[in-house]
Amino acid sequence: MFDVSQWFILAPALIFGILSGYLSERVGIVNIAINGMMIFGAVFFNIFSNVFYQAFNEGSGSYNSTFFLTMLISSALGVGVGALFGFAVIKLKCDHVIGGTGINLIAPGIGLIISDNAPVIFNGQSSLANKYTFNPDIRVGSVSGEAIICLVISLVIIAAIYVFMNFTKYGLRYRSIGENPNAADAQGINVIKYKWIGVLVVGALASFAGCLFSYYIPGSAFAGDVNGLGFIALALLIVSSWKISPSVIIGFLFSALYVFASNALSLTQENRYILKIIPFALTLVVMVLFGRFSIGPKSAGKHFNKSAR
Numbered sequence: 001m002f003d004v005s006q007w008f009i010l011a012p013a014l015i016f017g018i019l020s021g022y023l024s025e026r027v028g029i030v031n032i033a034i035n036g037m038m039i040f041g042a043v044f045f046n047i048f049s050n051v052f053y054q055a056f057n058e059g060s061g062s063y064n065s066t067f068f069l070t071m072l073i074s075s076a077l078g079v080g081v082g083a084l085f086g087f088a089v090i091k092l093k094c095d096h097v098i099g100g101t102g103i104n105l106i107a108p109g110i111g112l113i114i115s116d117n118a119p120v121i122f123n124g125q126s127s128l129a130n131k132y133t134f135n136p137d138i139r140v141g142s143v144s145g146e147a148i149i150c151l152v153i154s155l156v157i158i159a160a161i162y163v164f165m166n167f168t169k170y171g172l173r174y175r176s177i178g179e180n181p182n183a184a185d186a187q188g189i190n191v192i193k194y195k196w197i198g199v200l201v202v203g204a205l206a207s208f209a210g211c212l213f214s215y216y217i218p219g220s221a222f223a224g225d226v227n228g229l230g231f232i233a234l235a236l237l238i239v240s241s242w243k244i245s246p247s248v249i250i251g252f253l254f255s256a257l258y259v260f261a262s263n264a265l266s267l268t269q270e271n272r273y274i275l276k277i278i279p280f281a282l283t284l285v286v287m288v289l290f291g292r293f294s295i296g297p298k299s300a301g302k303h304f305n306k307s308a309r
Helices: 003-026 034-055 068-093 096-116 143-165 169-179 181-186 190-216 229-239 246-261 269-293
Strands: none
Touching: 003 034, 003 143, 003 181, 003 190, 003 229, 003 246, 034 096, 034 190, 034 229, 068 096, 096 269, 143 169, 143 190, 143 246, 169 190, 181 190, 181 269, 190 229, 229 246, 229 269, 246 269
16 A cells, blocks of 8 residues: 655655755765764654653653754754764864765664663663654644645755755756856855755755654654665666756655555565665666756865865
């Protein structure tokens, strides 16, 4: 059975992961830390889910009303993760891949430490897990009301990013930095400022994606990962040729296949695993066949040198 509510949650999570990579590379920063940033978002979401769960009478109506506040807080904290990444690659001029790998390594470690100590930190909770669930009392047909709201909010954010990047002078400046930062600097554009804005926004977006993923699997104990969704987002970014519209379409298609495979209850466990492989295999095949035709921003991964005009 295909669960539309899960699709409405997972698709934006994957798309925001892709857009995190897009916004990074368009400002000249290679971001393989998407997965780690998403893990941090999931950790923040799970922490505040437990905090509010205990503070508001463990599952009462007041607790359920904190759902979007938890999303907002977790996304805001993701800015700090983006700042950490920016400090490494912009301020210290660390290799972008090494800096991203550091985020990817530290995120699951911190998450697992908190999860292992959940009985002490959260007063008896057996593990770190999301306490929010799809509310059966708030539905539009068979679809969760929270899932619809999350989808609408996500589509508004995606549309705002698309308009900003393609129809504003600031978006043009932003993209020019990923192509030729020295030419942008010669026009009086503050390249470093735009790079910092980029990594901070990316941190918030990836953290929000992690929140959505954690909500996608309610009640499951946090295992220190987001099932590698950040790495899949990076692959789909290449498949979409660093463009927003194809990223959105591919994100919806991939997530639909993933949700269908996860809910194919009529299949045996072995056949379900085979079905789950299909979206990943298709992504790999497309990358092999068309990856060489995908041309990313020319200055992605290169440190800005003001004297190299």
